[in-house]
Amino acid sequence: MEPAATVLDLNQLRRSCSSCALYELCLPAGIGGDDLDRLDATVKDKRTLERGAMLYRENDTFEALYVVRSGALKTFVQNEAGDMQILAFHLPGEILGFDALATNLHVSQAEALERSSICELPYAKLQQVTSEVPALHRQLMRVISREVVEEHRHLVMMGKQQAQEQLASFLHGLADRYQRLHRDGTALNLPMSRYDIANYLGLVVETVSRLFSRMEEMGVLEVNRKSVRILRPDLLAALCRTDTVSRRNDVG
Amino acid sequence: MEPAATVLDLNQLRRSCSSCALYELCLPAGIGGDDLDRLDATVKDKRTLERGAMLYRENDTFEALYVVRSGALKTFVQNEAGDMQILAFHLPGEILGFDALATNLHVSQAEALERSSICELPYAKLQQVTSEVPALHRQLMRVISREVVEEHRHLVMMGKQQAQEQLASFLHGLADRYQRLHRDGTALNLPMSRYDIANYLGLVVETVSRLFSRMEEMGVLEVNRKSVRILRPDLLAALCRTDTVSRRNDVG
DNA sequence: CGATCGGTTGAAACCAATCAACCTTTGTGG
DNA sequence: CCACAAAGGTTGATTGGTTTCAACCGATCG
Numbered sequence: 001m002e003p004a005a006t007v008l009d010l011n012q013l014r015r016s017c018s019s020c021a022l023y024e025l026c027l028p029a030g031i032g033g034d035d036l037d038r039l040d041a042t043v044k045d046k047r048t049l050e051r052g053a054m055l056y057r058e059n060d061t062f063e064a065l066y067v068v069r070s071g072a073l074k075t076f077v078q079n080e081a082g083d084m085q086i087l088a089f090h091l092p093g094e095i096l097g098f099d100a101l102a103t104n105l106h107v108s109q110a111e112a113l114e115r116s117s118i119c120e121l122p123y124a125k126l127q128q129v130t131s132e133v134p135a136l137h138r139q140l141m142r143v144i145s146r147e148v149v150e151e152h153r154h155l156v157m158m159g160k161q162q163a164q165e166q167l168a169s170f171l172h173g174l175a176d177r178y179q180r181l182h183r184d185g186t187a188l189n190l191p192m193s194r195y196d197i198a199n200y201l202g203l204v205v206e207t208v209s210r211l212f213s214r215m216e217e218m219g220v221l222e223v224n225r226k227s228v229r230i231l232r233p234d235l236l237a238a239l240c241r242t243d244t245v246s247r248r249n250d251v252g
Numbered sequence: 253m254e255p256a257a258t259v260l261d262l263n264q265l266r267r268s269c270s271s272c273a274l275y276e277l278c279l280p281a282g283i284g285g286d287d288l289d290r291l292d293a294t295v296k297d298k299r300t301l302e303r304g305a306m307l308y309r310e311n312d313t314f315e316a317l318y319v320v321r322s323g324a325l326k327t328f329v330q331n332e333a334g335d336m337q338i339l340a341f342h343l344p345g346e347i348l349g350f351d352a353l354a355t356n357l358h359v360s361q362a363e364a365l366e367r368s369s370i371c372e373l374p375y376a377k378l379q380q381v382t383s384e385v386p387a388l389h390r391q392l393m394r395v396i397s398r399e400v401v402e403e404h405r406h407l408v409m410m411g412k413q414q415a416q417e418q419l420a421s422f423l424h425g426l427a428d429r430y431q432r433l434h435r436d437g438t439a440l441n442l443p444m445s446r447y448d449i450a451n452y453l454g455l456v457v458e459t460v461s462r463l464f465s466r467m468e469e470m471g472v473l474e475v476n477r478k479s480v481r482i483l484r485p486d487l488l489a490a491l492c493r494t495d496t497v498s499r500r501n502d503v504g
Numbered sequence: 505c506g507a508t509c510g511g512t513t514g515a516a517a518c519c520a521a522t523c524a525a526c527c528t529t530t531g532t533g534g
Numbered sequence: 535c536c537a538c539a540a541a542g543g544t545t546g547a548t549t550g551g552t553t554t555c556a557a558c559c560g561a562t563c564g
Binding site: 161193194195205206208209210212213225 | 509510511512513520521
Binding site for chain 1: 331335351352360392396399411412493
């Protein structure tokens with residue numbers, strides 16, 4: 001049975017990796033065969049995190065990059081007073097840990113929002129492979145750059161003056177990411193708490209709660225605790241921007 | 253006179269690069285001699301931008317990374333409606349252009365806030381050098397990672413619930429960056445407009461203007477148009493956080 | 505089952521956005 | 535060189551959306 005099991009595992013790996021951020025570290029770069037195997041070999045045994053478990057903390061030494069295989073995580077920073085600011089939510093296929101590249105120490109923290117499975121990419125081994133497979137280097141740069149662009153989206157969201165626009169944009173973006181995972185983009189199952197959403201957007205939890213209710217009244221959403229169904233994607237998209245021309249954002 | 257001029261130029265180059273983001277692309281990596289020369293050779297002729305001139309626009313093809321030599325720039329994104337969100341202000345020694353690494357197209361725009369001089373690093377040539385000098389690769393990754401961490405600071409700023417905290421944090425951070433440039437960290441000369449500051453922080457210009465006035469009344473600042481003197485750095489630091497324990501940010 | 509946590513809703517206070525007026529600086533052209 | 539226009543900035547009055555404070559509900563968990 002061993003060969004069959006191996007084939008099965010490989011197939012599953014291929015399948016699960018097809019929606020993975022690492023996918024582009026191989027195929028688009030024209031990598032296959034030995035190179036692909038070599039990259040596969042750098043992926044350490046998967047780790048499983050329970051809800052609330054930390055993947056890394058501030059000041060942890062930089063050991064690896066991580067890819068979410070299943071579940072979801074949040075990354076955040078905390079100041080001396082314990083104030084938290086959530087930087088991102090990470091869904092399956094998304095990569096995290098880049099914050100530590102600069103100093104070799106993590107400057108943020110990563111916590112599982114639910115039971116999650118993580119692929120660990122020890123950076124030392126990854127460096128070795130990328131030095132042997134130059135095409136991988138550019139690919140890795142691309143992935144980091146995507147991280148930068150993703151943060152731009154977060155900044156744009158927070159820059160909106162109306163809380164409703166912020167939440168609409170948040171849900172809209174989440175739906176996009178769900179679809180990219182070949183999930184139903186209209187039936188979101190939010191892994192994060194209302195508190196987390198509020199913090200992510202720079203609001204308080206009551207405001208977020210009220211907005212969910214209001215958007216439900218408007219017929220845009222159907223909210224049931226963590227389960228959010230988007231009834232009117234068109235209206236949701238419209239809510240992402242104010243109709244009135246805002247003086248603040250309008251270009252001079 | 254030619255040799256003397258060459259020596260002078262080299263010295264000036266060394267001096268101007270000592271406070272440059274690229275500095276760490278050489279020395280800390282233990283690079284010197286030929287390797288350093290090779291890196292220097294990748295720097296294209298400097299460009300000068302007038303106030304309001306664009307360094308790159310959205311959808312421009314990715315040609316190079318840029319380092320501010322003198323002056324200041326802002327990077328921003330614009331949506332279909334023309335709404336702008338400023339992503340960052342770039343002071344001398346700071347690098348920009350990473351947004352295009354992912355897609356080979358710029359997804360943001362860069363505009364000079366005042367007459368600025370720019371070092372251009374053609375990415376093709378840079379790639380060639382980094383492939384020959386592996387140590388440079390890790391250094392370049394470090395620089396991008398710093399970009400990520402810098403954006404985290406922006407997010408934390410925007411996440412603050414009080415506009416005064418946001419502006420205080422902005423000025424505090426700016427003072428830090430001025431000091432890193434060996435400038436006076438208490439005598440800021442803001443290259444950006446009030447409008448830009450407001451947009452960067454997610455506020456409206458009137459609020460920013462009022463806050464400048466209020467902080468002047470409090471004796472924290474001395475404001476004179478673009479010139480801001482920090483009279484009480486201690487008070488400014490205190491204004492960066494609310495005294496009252498906020499429910500939103502406090503960790504659960 | 506009680507306690508705790510997460511979430512919702514209401515009422516009130518407050519802060520920032522909005523609208524408006526005005527001032528200063530800058531730049532342009534007669 | 536002056537006049538005027540345009541842009542940038544400040545200040546006031548008002549509105550309104552979000553925060554704050556509070557109570558309550560439901561789910562989860564030990």
